[in-house]
Amino acid sequence: MFILRTYWEGSAAMNSRIYSTTQKLGLGGTFRRIVRTGTPAIKLGLLVAAAGVLSASPANGQLAHRYSFTTDASDSVGGANGTVVDAGTTANFAFTAGALDFSANTGEPSNAIVENAYLDLPNGIVSSAAAAGVSGAVAFEWWATVSETRTWQRLGDFGSSDGGEDASTGGGGVDYLMMAANSGRAGDGIEITNHVAGAEPAIAVTTGATPVGVPQHVLAVYNHNDPRGFTPQGANGTMTLYVNGDLVGYAGVHPNMDLNTFNDVNNWLGRSQWPDPLFDGSYDEFRIYNTAPSPAYAAASFAAGPDSLASFQAWEQEFDMSFVIDRDTGEMTLSNNDSGSIDVVYINITSASGALVPANWLSVTDNYDSDSGGSFDPNDTWSIEVSTNQELSEVELSGNGGQLGGAGTQTSIQLGAAGAWTLSSYEDVVVSVQRLLPDGVTIDEFGVPVTYINGIDAAGRSDLDIDGDVDSDDWIKFAANHLDDWSGLTVAAASVLGDIDGNLVSDVDDFRLFQTDYDAANGAGALMALIGAVPEPSAAAAAVVLATMGIAVRRRRSFRAGAKACSLMAACVVATLLAAPTARAALSIENGTFEVGIPDEVHQADVASPWFDFSGANFWENAWQISIDGISPNDTAVLALSAFAANDTIDGAGQNGYAYQNIGTADGETSVTITFDWGSFDDAGGPRDLGLTFSILESDGTFVPDNAIDVLGATGVTLIDQMSTSQMDVPVSGGFSESWTFDLSSAGSGDLYLRLNNFEPVSGQDQTWLYVDNIRIPGPTLTLVVDETTGNAKIVNQSTIPLSFDYYTIESAGDALKTSTWNSLADQGVDASLPADFDGSGTVDATDLAQWSGDYGANGDSDADSDGDSDGADFLAWQTQVGQSPGPADGWLEAGKSGSSRIGELFLTGLTTLGPGEELDLGAPYDPSVLGVGNGDLVFQYSEPGGPVESGTIAYGAGGVGAVPEPAAGALALTLALGTLLARGSTRIRR
Numbered sequence: 001m002f003i004l005r006t007y008w009e010g011s012a013a014m015n016s017r018i019y020s021t022t023q024k025l026g027l028g029g030t031f032r033r034i035v036r037t038g039t040p041a042i043k044l045g046l047l048v049a050a051a052g053v054l055s056a057s058p059a060n061g062q063l064a065h066r067y068s069f070t071t072d073a074s075d076s077v078g079g080a081n082g083t084v085v086d087a088g089t090t091a092n093f094a095f096t097a098g099a100l101d102f103s104a105n106t107g108e109p110s111n112a113i114v115e116n117a118y119l120d121l122p123n124g125i126v127s128s129a130a131a132a133g134v135s136g137a138v139a140f141e142w143w144a145t146v147s148e149t150r151t152w153q154r155l156g157d158f159g160s161s162d163g164g165e166d167a168s169t170g171g172g173g174v175d176y177l178m179m180a181a182n183s184g185r186a187g188d189g190i191e192i193t194n195h196v197a198g199a200e201p202a203i204a205v206t207t208g209a210t211p212v213g214v215p216q217h218v219l220a221v222y223n224h225n226d227p228r229g230f231t232p233q234g235a236n237g238t239m240t241l242y243v244n245g246d247l248v249g250y251a252g253v254h255p256n257m258d259l260n261t262f263n264d265v266n267n268w269l270g271r272s273q274w275p276d277p278l279f280d281g282s283y284d285e286f287r288i289y290n291t292a293p294s295p296a297y298a299a300a301s302f303a304a305g306p307d308s309l310a311s312f313q314a315w316e317q318e319f320d321m322s323f324v325i326d327r328d329t330g331e332m333t334l335s336n337n338d339s340g341s342i343d344v345v346y347i348n349i350t351s352a353s354g355a356l357v358p359a360n361w362l363s364v365t366d367n368y369d370s371d372s373g374g375s376f377d378p379n380d381t382w383s384i385e386v387s388t389n390q391e392l393s394e395v396e397l398s399g400n401g402g403q404l405g406g407a408g409t410q411t412s413i414q415l416g417a418a419g420a421w422t423l424s425s426y427e428d429v430v431v432s433v434q435r436l437l438p439d440g441v442t443i444d445e446f447g448v449p450v451t452y453i454n455g456i457d458a459a460g461r462s463d464l465d466i467d468g469d470v471d472s473d474d475w476i477k478f479a480a481n482h483l484d485d486w487s488g489l490t491v492a493a494a495s496v497l498g499d500i501d502g503n504l505v506s507d508v509d510d511f512r513l514f515q516t517d518y519d520a521a522n523g524a525g526a527l528m529a530l531i532g533a534v535p536e537p538s539a540a541a542a543a544v545v546l547a548t549m550g551i552a553v554r555r556r557r558s559f560r561a562g563a564k565a566c567s568l569m570a571a572c573v574v575a576t577l578l579a580a581p582t583a584r585a586a587l588s589i590e591n592g593t594f595e596v597g598i599p600d601e602v603h604q605a606d607v608a609s610p611w612f613d614f615s616g617a618n619f620w621e622n623a624w625q626i627s628i629d630g631i632s633p634n635d636t637a638v639l640a641l642s643a644f645a646a647n648d649t650i651d652g653a654g655q656n657g658y659a660y661q662n663i664g665t666a667d668g669e670t671s672v673t674i675t676f677d678w679g680s681f682d683d684a685g686g687p688r689d690l691g692l693t694f695s696i697l698e699s700d701g702t703f704v705p706d707n708a709i710d711v712l713g714a715t716g717v718t719l720i721d722q723m724s725t726s727q728m729d730v731p732v733s734g735g736f737s738e739s740w741t742f743d744l745s746s747a748g749s750g751d752l753y754l755r756l757n758n759f760e761p762v763s764g765q766d767q768t769w770l771y772v773d774n775i776r777i778p779g780p781t782l783t784l785v786v787d788e789t790t791g792n793a794k795i796v797n798q799s800t801i802p803l804s805f806d807y808y809t810i811e812s813a814g815d816a817l818k819t820s821t822w823n824s825l826a827d828q829g830v831d832a833s834l835p836a837d838f839d840g841s842g843t844v845d846a847t848d849l850a851q852w853s854g855d856y857g858a859n860g861d862s863d864a865d866s867d868g869d870s871d872g873a874d875f876l877a878w879q880t881q882v883g884q885s886p887g888p889a890d891g892w893l894e895a896g897k898s899g900s901s902r903i904g905e906l907f908l909t910g911l912t913t914l915g916p917g918e919e920l921d922l923g924a925p926y927d928p929s930v931l932g933v934g935n936g937d938l939v940f941q942y943s944e945p946g947g948p949v950e951s952g953t954i955a956y957g958a959g960g961v962g963a964v965p966e967p968a969a970g971a972l973a974l975t976l977a978l979g980t981l982l983a984r985g986s987t988r989i990r991r
Contacts, residue, residue, distance in 0.1 A: 062312070064129040065288040069100040073119055078288075080122045082269070088115030098307075100283045102270055103147035107277035110168035116278045118270035123165075125267050125288065126158045126177070130259035133290030134314070136224030136237065138259055143284040143306035145215045146181050149188050152276035155179040155218060156286075158264050159195075161273040165265040171273040173197045173628050175262040178272075179220050181210055181279065190248075192220045192241045196256040198628035200683060202231050204241045204249040215284065217244050217302045222259055223292040223315065229253060230447025232352060234430055238447075240292075245302030247295050252447060291315075321404075321448045323349075323431040325421050327455025327466075330360070332416030334404070334431070334448065341406025345443060346395045346434035347415070353426035353502070354389035354490025360420035361387065364402060365394050368413060376413050377402030389490045401436045423466055424492040425459045427452055462517035464496050470514075470521040472888050475908055478514050479888070480896035482506055483809070483904055501634050503733070506897070508807055508949050509634050511906055518889070518908060587664045587672050589754065592775035594637045598625050607639060612705050613659040623659040623756075626771075631683045633735055638771040640681070641692075641758040650693055650724050650759045657769075660697075660711050660755035663777075666747040672696075674742065674754070676775040677948075679735030687729035690770045691759040696720040696742050698750045711753045720747050726761035739778075739951070774948050782914070783953040784810065784940035788933045791821065791924035795942075797914035798953075806911040808942035808952075809895070809904035816930040816937065817900050823923025825892040825905050830920065831912050832891025835864035836878040844881040852878060900927075911945050933958065 065078040072095060073082035084093050084100070092104040092115060105116040130138040142155055159176025163169035175196045183191030186205035193201035210216060219242040229238030229252035237253040253259075269286060270279030285306035292315035293301070300310035320338040325331070332349070336342055347364065349356060362368075365384045368376035380399030386392065392415075396402070405411050421429070431448040456468045464474040478498040486494040486504045494504055500513040590610050591597070597608025607613045613623040627637035641657045666672075678692055695712060702716035711717055721742040727734075744752075754775075760768050780799030787793070793810075797803050810817065826832075833840060838848040838861065852862040855870040862870035864877035892912075895904040903925055914920065931937060940952040 062133060062290060063287060063309070064132065064290040065125065067100075067283075067286040068098065068306075069095055069283060069285070070098050071095050073100065078125075080125050082122075083120045084117060085113075085120050086117035087113040088117075090115065092117040098284065099145075100269075102279050103282060105270075105278045105280045107148075107150045107153070107280060109275040109277060110272040111275040113271075113278065118268055118278050119283075120271075121267040121269070123265045123267065126264045127260055127262055129288050129290040130222070131261075134225065134292065136259055137222065137290070137292040137315075139219060139221040139289040139291070139293055140179065141220075141285075141287040141289070141301065142179075142218045143215055143286075144181065144218065144281060145284070146210050146212050146281040148280040149182050149209060149212060150277040150280050151182050151184045151188055152272065152274070153181050153279045153281075154268070154270060154272045154276065155181045155190075155279065156269050157272050158267045159273060160263045160265050167266075168272055168275055170275070170624075171195060172626065172631065174273070175257055176264075176266075176273050177220075177222060179218065181281065190216070190218060190241070190243060192239055194222065194239055194253050194257050196254045198631050198683075199233070199254055199256065202229070202239065202251045202254055204239060204251040206241070206243060206248050218242070219293065219298045219301070221292050221315070222253060224253060224259060225317065226292065226315065227317070227321070227449055228446035230430055230432055231255070232350070232430060233428065235447040235449050242295070242298040242302075245299040247298070319405075321433065323429070323448045323450045325416075325427075325429060325450065325452050327423055327452055329454075330357070330416065330419045330421040330423065331414065332420050332429075333412055333414050334433075335412040336405030337411075338405055341403050342433075343401035343436040344404050344433055345399075345401040345436050346393070346445070348391070348393040348432045349415070350391045350430045351421075351426070351492070352390065352428050353424070353492040353495070355422040355424060355426055355429065355492035356389050356392055357420050357422060358387040358389070358392065360417045361392050362415050362417055362420070363387075363392070363394050364396075364413070364415075368402065369396070376404075376410060389492075395434075400440070422490070422492045423455070424495045425461045425463060425466070426492045426495060427458070460517060460521075461495065461500050462514045462521075464498060466496065470517050475514070475518065475893075476888050478510075479893040479906055482511070482895035482897060482906065483899075483902050484897040503634075508943050511807055511943075512946070513634075515908060587666070587669065587752065587777055589663055589674070589775050589777055590661065592676070594625055594639050594773060595627075598627050598637050607659050610661045611639075611659045612661065612707050612709070612711075614657070614708055614710070623657055631681055633677075633679065633682060633733060633771060633773070636773065638773040639756070640769060640771055641756065642769045650691060658710060658712070658755060658757040660705070660753050662705065662751050663754045665749060665751060666744045670743070670745045672742050672744055672777060673739060674775065675737070675739045675778055676772060677735060677737050678770060678772045680730045680732060681769065681771055682733045687731050687734075688768060688770075689726065689728045689761045690730050690768055691724065691726040691761040692770060692772065693722060693724040693757050693759060694740060694742075695722040695755040695757075696744070696747075697753045697755060698747050699753065700750055705753070711755055712757075717753070720744060720752065724759070726759075728761060776948075778950065781950055781952050782940075782942055783955050784938065785919075785955045785957070786926050786936060786938060787958060788926070788928050788936060788956050789958045791818070791926040791928050793922045793925050794919045795914070795922065795952075796919040796955075797916060800916050802913050802915045804911045804913040804944055805942040806907040806945050807904070807949075808940070809902055810925060811902045811939040811941075812926075812930075812937055813901070814931050814935075814937050815900035816927050817898075817903050817925055818927040819898055819900075819903060819925070821923055822898075822903060822925035823921065824894050824903075825912070825920065825922075826894050827923075830892055831907070831910060832886045834881050834884060834886055834890055835866075836874070836881040837886075838862040838864075838878075843885050844878060844883065849875075849878055849882075 063077055065075045065080055067073055067075055067082060073084055075081050086092050092102065094101045100119065102117055108114060108116040126138055130136060140156060144155055156179045157176060160174045161167050161169050161171050162173050178193045178195065180191040182188040183205055185191060185203065187207060188209035189206035190210055191203060191205040193203050195201040221240040224237035226238035227235060229235065229250050231252035231254055234255040235252060236255045236257060238250050239253055240250040241248045266273060269283060294313045294315045297310060297313040304310040319336065319340060319342055322335050322337055324333045324335065363384055364376055365382040366372050368374065369380060369382040370378055371381055377396065380396050382394050382396045384394045404413065429450050431450055432445055433448055434443050434445040437444055456466050459466045459468065460470060462470045462474060464477045481497040484497065484506050486497065486499055486506060489504065491502045491504065495502065498506065498510055500510040591608060607623055607625045624640050625637060626632055626640050632638050639659060674694065680688055680690060697711055698718050698720050700716040703711065703714050705711060723740045723742065725738065727736065756772060758768060758770050780801060780803065782803055782805065783796045783798050785794050785796050833842065834844050836844045836848055838851045841847065852870060852875060855862040857870065860868050860870055862874050864874040889908040890910065892905045892907050895906065898904060926938065936956050938954050940954055941949045942952055943949050
């Protein structure tokens with residue numbers, strides 16, 4: 001009997017030791033078994049050891065379903081009868097000689113079945129079996145014969161697809177169990193996996209192709225109670241594969257998989273959740289068990305054959321080990337909680353987030369072996385293999401190991417002193433141990449469950465102080481560390497400083513994620529209310545001016561008389577602005593963030609409207625929309641473009657990995673600028689060579705867009721402009737931000753289409769899938785006006801519409817910034833107030849209630865919820881906030897790590913809006929003595945609430961800089977004139 005163990009790529013311990021003595025498996029595959037050689041060498045990715053790990057026991061479970069296929073697909077045990085689905089007019093199945101025969105199938109893909117057939121089993125049949133008997137265990141048993149090798153054809157597939165019930169659109173965003181008769185990863189051998197949304201599957205495979213025409217006995221066992229298996233994400237049980245009575249291998253069950261509750265609505269024999277070929281072969285017998293069989297039962301059942309039932313023998317756990325981490329101290333302890341002893345020869349501890357601290361590791365090598373005290377292994381010496389923040393591993397290369405457990409021996413060993421583990425929201429430690437079996441030669445490796453004690457259970461990512469909530473204390477800590485350099489830290493260490501997305505870069509993405517978590521913890525839905533309240537650039541110019549007037553009234557009560565006078569002039573201002581040209585072209589892009597039309601943690605084959613994309617049978621040649629943690633960058637929804645074929649050319653002609661939408665008409669514009677982000681997925685592997693093309697095309701009115709109808713090359717469509725880019729050796733999660741300007745001078749009055757496609761920069765490279773996100777046509781931007789002689793700077797809105805922001809940074813590669821003379825918005829107290837502070841006194845008190853009483857039903861001067869009136873909801877806001885003063889979240893805060901190269905500020909629960917022509921003085925943050933006049937290198941960026949970073953304009957001058965005239969200069973001048981009656985029109989809208 002041989003045990004296969006699976007290792008993940010990237011483990012340093014994977015390349016450390018040797019195996020010899022080649023053995024043959026029953027299916028003709030060759031593996032190496034682990035034997036003690038006394039010298040280190042190379043560890044293979046798939047390891048096999050000879051051992052009888054689990055012992056047989058009396059039956060404590062039962063056969064739940066049995067399909068013998070004598071004359072139909074009835075279930076003789078559980079009554080869950082199956083249904084043969086035959087799509088064609090000609091029968092592609094037969095019940096013959098006690099078998100269900102699908103050998104007439106021709107390999108049609110599972111998502112485009114025209115003539116072929118498969119067996120459909122009732123919904124919930126797997127999860128209900130796992131929840132019955134021994135909870136968390138289910139097993140599948142086949143006697144099956146492959147008639148023709150078809151790569152990725154299934155013996156069985158149980159769960160769901162991204163497209164839901166009765167769809168085979170792919171399964172990247174869902175949970176399923178899969179058993180392939182011909183695996184593309186195993187040379188067309190047998191494979192079993194478990195897959196959860198957003199993760200790579202755990203795999204146990206055979207080697208060599210499954211023989212054609214030879215009956216095979218396959219037993220696939222999934223058991224949450226079996227601790228042997230483990231994954232990079234942790235331990236959650238084991239899946240085990242037996243073929244023809246022999247144990248082929250085992251691997252871990254992903255921590256996010258729950259066999260008792262997963263959504264098994266597509267339970268099929270012969271069909272896949274993906275567009276893989278239907279099964280070409282026959283089934284003699286199929287069974288489902290509601291408990292895990294033992295290795296002895298696998299052999300006995302194979303010997304009994306498909307027509308007989310062997311006496312059931314259930315799996316038994318042989319040992320009970322645990323690894324405990326104390327959150328309060330960071331100490332780590334390995335224990336054997338069973339009465340029997342284990343001879344440990346290897347210990348491996350990993351943390352993907354780098355939460356391990358080697359300096360506080362109490363290794364056996366340095367503390368417990370024969371030359372360091374010997375309390376654990378007094379006879380032998382150990383050696384450290386890897387000692388990093390991500391992996392701690394050590395091995396005894398010769399001897400009988402350190403004995404853990406058993407009568408009179410050590411049952412626990414402390415492997416981490418105080419501080420050996422870094423406290424953070426990442427609890428991702430994975431532990432495995434190798435033991436020496438009684439033959440003194442064979443080694444068996446298994447996972448050890450990890451338990452965290454004390455402290456806060458499952459702290460959230462924005463709970464920076466790990467106290468169980470996301471509050472102002474976390475916000476203060478976040479702001480204090482913002483704009484810091486975390487490149488030398490681990491992900492775990494940086495996370496408690498504010499690296500919410502785990503990329504070791506302190507930026508607006510972290511701010512947005514913290515903002516979302518804070519909003520969820522302190523008033524769900526407030527963030528969306530805020531975003532919805534921010535005026536859009538397309539709003540009527542009249543509304544802009546009126547909104548500006550109203551803003552002034554709300555913020556500066558001492559100027560209310562002036563505001564009233566201004567409002568009397570509103571009609572002439574409206575007329576002037578309506579006659580002015582608009583600040584943005586008629587062109588626009590909808591759903592450029594790809595957040596519309598897709599739930600979280602989903603991988604769907606069709607891109608949501610108004611995008612059109614190819615919807616063909618070959619999934620990997622499509623565009624699709626994906627929002628899965630661990631795959632999508634920053635865990636947000638993105639557009640995915642695939643390339644798997646030789647015709648993936650730079651212009652995109654003839655390929656299917658494209659998406660396009662109607663973006664309007666040129667309307668006299670001679671150019672359009674489009675900004676976007678793109679790059680490699682978080683799970684893509686790499687490095688990869690990536691290519692991306694954007695095309696602008698014009699229709700003469702005859703083209704009708706639709707899915708699977710490409711606009712490129714269509715009749716009546718003309719290519720107006722096209723731009724491409726390529727990047728070589730892009731690493732996993734590598735990304736880029738682009739701003740491209742397209743020439744529209746040849747465009748007429750027809751509808752314009754924006755089309756995206758990827759391509760292969762190197763011919764024949766293949767597998768060049770990439771993501772695209774945040775596609776937009778930028779509108780008017782804020783301007784940073786800088787006096788190069790004095791260093792003074794101010795943020796100015798030189799457009800004809802109000803612009804809002806809650807985040808900004810100013811950068812200088814030449815270190816020309818000076819914080820000592822920077823007069824930040826936080827220093828000035830800009831918009832630092834509570835919504836119910838109607839009189840702007842800084843405190844919510846009785847005078848605010850008196851004002852509300854006078855304003856109630858009459859105007860919007862006591863408007864706490866930004867709905868334009870003074871009503872009962874505003875009174876409730878006053879009741880909630882009475883007696884309070886603004887806190888850290890209620891105004892601007894400086895980024896605590898602001899310095900000579902970068903300064904910035906953040907507003908957690910509000911925003912500041914500048915009306916046309918309005919400005920904010922920042923003092924003198926620029927040091928002209930560093931670079932001199934004419935050599936300024938400043939970069940100004942800001943972000944609208946809930947939006948991506950905008951690149952603002954920089955305007956340099958000397959001796960005072962005036963606003964640069966915009967096209968609507970007359971209207972702007974009138975607005976500025978009216979502004980002399982007003983204080984600055986900034987506002988803060990509550991989340």
